[in-house]
Amino acid sequence: MTAQRPKTIFITGSSSGLGRAAAKLFASHEWKVIATMRNPEREAELATLPGVALFPLDITDRAQIEQAATRAVAAGGVDVVFNNAGYGMSGPLEGLTDEQMLRMVNTNLLGTIRTTKAFIPHFREKKTGLFINTTSIGGLITVPFNSLYHATKWALEGWSESMAFELNQLGIGMKIVEPGGMKTDFFTRSLDVGRHPAYDALLDSVMGAITDPRQMETYSAPEQIAEVVYEAATDGKDQLRYVAGADAKATYAMRLQLGDEAFCRAIRQQFFGKHAETVSS
Known part of the structure; x- marks a missing residue:
């Protein structure tokens, strides 16, 4: 009896x-x-694990995406692509440069779209x-001063849902994992912050609430979220969202439970308290 071929997963980030x-x-x-990252030469632990191959990949580089996909397929094929690379951004819109905004869209949104596009022919053929x-709870709700981050995650939600219809007709699946807070370096190494003096006090208040140790105690370990990814895989x-x-x-x-309007009022109150008045036109 022939042993079943082990499945292969391609992971970004x-x-x-x-x-x-x-x-x-x-x-x-x-x-x-196939674990991809921008600088695989710096990775020591994953390289020692049986069955793990490290590929260089910057998902803002279209040519490198194509090269990585071609190499992965040539190495024996891929069964699951886990689009995980991304980072956070906080700050008022006035405090963000064009370069910051383009980098966020190119990484969090277009990087995932281009990686997916590179693997569709392989999946379609077989x-x-x-x-x-990976989207985020930030693709289902929003908080203040994260507008560009939310824009990419809400866009990924809509794009993924539409693509699920499209790919299903070809025998290909698409799923979304929507984590909440994680006990990682997301708020340090992986967070880009834009500032503007007109908003400094408000931004500090919001960031203080998000990074409050009591709040962060409610966050999940990345290993817990990885279990959900494994479940989805x-x-x-036939389930889209996790x-x-x-x-x-x-x-x-x-x-x-609250509905959109009441929920938004609750978020405003949570982050701004007595300064939560709104202006309507």
């Missing part, structure tokens, strides 16, 4: 956080893992395959 945790988890389940996209369900983490589930349930 594997150098830290969720991507790294997912690479280790899938490898522990005897998957072949009439099977699965894309899993292996459960065989809200991941207790805080994300509670926040999204609150939005559904």
Whole structure:
């Protein structure tokens, strides 16, 4: 009897956080893992794990995306693409430069779209395959001073939902994992902050609330969210969205229960308190 070929997952953004945790988890389940990152030569641990290959990939580089996809297919094919690379951005719109905005859109949105496009021919030819996209609870709700980040995550939500219809007709799946807060370096190494003096006090108040140690205690470990990614990859369900983490589930349930307008008032009150007055025109 012929042994079944181990499945292969291609992961973007594997150098830290969720991507790294997912690479280790899938490898522990005897998957072949192609872990991509901008500087694989700096990675020591993943390179030692059985079945893990490190590829260089900057998802803002279209040529490098094509090269990585071609190399992965030539190495034996891919069963799952986990689009995980991305980062956070906070700050008032007036405080963000064009360069910051373009980098965010190119990474969080277009990087995922281009990586997906590069693998569709492979999946279409073999009439099977699965894309899993990391969005965020920030693709279902918003908080102040994260407008560009939310723009990319809400765009990914809509794009993924539409693509799920399109790809399903070809035998290809698409799923979304929507984590809440994670105990990673997201708010340090992975956060880009834009500032403008007119908003400094308000921004400091909002960032203080988000990074309050008591709030961060409610966040999930990346290993917990990686388990949800593994579930999405292996459960065989016709399910689009996987809200991941207790805080994300509670926040999204609150939005559904209150409705959009009441939820937005609650968020405004949470972050701005007595300064939560609104201006209507």
